[in-house]
Amino acid sequence: MSQNLLKKERDPSILILDFGSQYSELIARRIRETNVFSLVVSNLIGIQDIQDINPQGIVLSGGPNSVYEENAPTCDEQIFRLGIPILGICYGMQLMVKELGGTVTRAKNKGEYGRAPITIDSQSDLLSEVKDQSIMWMSHGDSIVKLPHGFLKIAHTENTLHAAISHQEKKLFGVQFHPEVIHSEFGMTIIKNFVYSIANCNPDWTTEKFLEEAIPRIRDQVGSKKVLLALSGGVDSSTLAFLLYKAIGNKLTCMFIDQGFMRKGEPEFLMKFFDKKFHIKVEYINARERFLSKLKGVTDPELKRKIIGGEFIKVFEEESNRLGPFQYLAQGTLYPDVIESAGTNIDPNTGERIAVKIKSHHNVGGLPKDLQFKLVEPLRKLFKDEVRELGKNLGLPDEIIKRHPFPGPGLAIRILGEVSLEKLNCLRDADWIVRDEIKKAGLYNDIWQAFAVLLPVKTVGVMGDKRTYSWPIVLRCVSSEDGMTADWSRIPYEILERISNRIVNEVTEVNRVVFDITSKPPGTIEWE
Ligand code: XMP
Numbered sequence: 001m002s003q004n005l006l007k008k009e010r011d012p013s014i015l016i017l018d019f020g021s022q023y024s025e026l027i028a029r030r031i032r033e034t035n036v037f038s039l040v041v042s043n044l045i046g047i048q049d050i051q052d053i054n055p056q057g058i059v060l061s062g063g064p065n066s067v068y069e070e071n072a073p074t075c076d077e078q079i080f081r082l083g084i085p086i087l088g089i090c091y092g093m094q095l096m097v098k099e100l101g102g103t104v105t106r107a108k109n110k111g112e113y114g115r116a117p118i119t120i121d122s123q124s125d126l127l128s129e130v131k132d133q134s135i136m137w138m139s140h141g142d143s144i145v146k147l148p149h150g151f152l153k154i155a156h157t158e159n160t161l162h163a164a165i166s167h168q169e170k171k172l173f174g175v176q177f178h179p180e181v182i183h184s185e186f187g188m189t190i191i192k193n194f195v196y197s198i199a200n201c202n203p204d205w206t207t208e209k210f211l212e213e214a215i216p217r218i219r220d221q222v223g224s225k226k227v228l229l230a231l232s233g234g235v236d237s238s239t240l241a242f243l244l245y246k247a248i249g250n251k252l253t254c255m256f257i258d259q260g261f262m263r264k265g266e267p268e269f270l271m272k273f274f275d276k277k278f279h280i281k282v283e284y285i286n287a288r289e290r291f292l293s294k295l296k297g298v299t300d301p302e303l304k305r306k307i308i309g310g311e312f313i314k315v316f317e318e319e320s321n322r323l324g325p326f327q328y329l330a331q332g333t334l335y336p337d338v339i340e341s342a343g344t345n346i347d348p349n350t351g352e353r354i355a356v357k358i359k360s361h362h363n364v365g366g367l368p369k370d371l372q373f374k375l376v377e378p379l380r381k382l383f384k385d386e387v388r389e390l391g392k393n394l395g396l397p398d399e400i401i402k403r404h405p406f407p408g409p410g411l412a413i414r415i416l417g418e419v420s421l422e423k424l425n426c427l428r429d430a431d432w433i434v435r436d437e438i439k440k441a442g443l444y445n446d447i448w449q450a451f452a453v454l455l456p457v458k459t460v461g462v463m464g465d466k467r468t469y470s471w472p473i474v475l476r477c478v479s480s481e482d483g484m485t486a487d488w489s490r491i492p493y494e495i496l497e498r499i500s501n502r503i504v505n506e507v508t509e510v511n512r513v514v515f516d517i518t519s520k521p522p523g524t525i526e527w528e
Pocket of ligand 1: 405406407408409449483484520523524525526527
């Protein structure tokens, strides 16, 4: 990316060097929770780059390796001499110890995993306000046996002699446990101690500040050009629409492609809300028949997704040609997408990211290469929680902000087997009842997702004196932190009963409701 573009963006106050930990992103999130801006960077970042960024603190993440392994990840050892406060977590601490002349070995007792009470050995800025014997989350096979010169052991556990260490003068600290993990009782206290007391960061990463910085930057980037945004109705694209509208007004055109797989009332709500209430220009594209006819006879879930994705590109292309030309495409890319997709295409002349792939929730597997939009991605440094905060600040209603995740291909992947209009209407009605009852019971915001799935088999039932032969509906309700793992929600029997009764009574094509009690893994959240 060009230096010009980088300069306009805020530099992180805390830089997290990633040594391959599954928690690196989580560390960044926790630090952001303290209103301090942090970014994850490669462990190989050069010393000059660090000096250019000039962070107030550095965190060395954990990692799966052993510091003495061949090819174990390292960092430029000069970082320990920059005078910037450093917190090493697990592998990060061991690396710091090794680089500064201490010794790390494989723990005799095969390490320590899970919860462990720590005993505090001496006062330190890092462990200030941390209660003795509090539980911390451990996950390590190696241990420190000899500290480098000038370091002090400040806490231990039953199996780990050096659970926390410090070099107060040089502001170098290390913890063997994971303060970022929710199970670590005083984890946030330690993170706050590091960012506020040790690194002297100001809590200046707020939504208001973000807006103050983002709006002029968007105006700067876009100039007088036209921007196209594919609106899906989810929180990311909706927040983005509001943000862009605030920044560039009518230079923004939103396109809402109705594939016919949305939930009951959603397209109408979306149009009423954006267009009528906020006067944000939304082009409504009714492509329902087009998508449905493409899915005729298709039963394979992957093929279904592919066809929907391909058709979306075609409609998108046709419509953007009709409405355009547009120079910019706005995308609701978030920070986790950026961390996870290291390989991005950068225009060498301008340093801007070029669209080669639209996020999957817009149903697009990849735009053709000749569609050379430049990208506007003002949310790409934000986590989902921060986007929700921003959306709220910009005036989006709870209905959008707290909306359960909804897959891009929509109800088409919640109808197993062939999709038909009859099945879609049936599922839409059942899905509406599920959400209605979950909301009425006050459970909507505690549940990650609650939805209905239609199975393409018929089962026998009896209603009145009549035998029925209709489809079953699966009720899927899960709790989750991020969709990666999930547990089935323990919905009270009375609510399950109400949902089942209402679906069977009100949706004529359905005569049976079953409840999915599978966690993820081994199950997935969607049925496809
Ligand atoms: P699975 O079924 O893999 O789903 O356990 C994990 C989460 O991802 C959502 N999901 C999607 N989200 N576009 C999206 O934006 C998609 O194509 C898509 N497919 C699944 C799913 O609803 C769950 O929250």
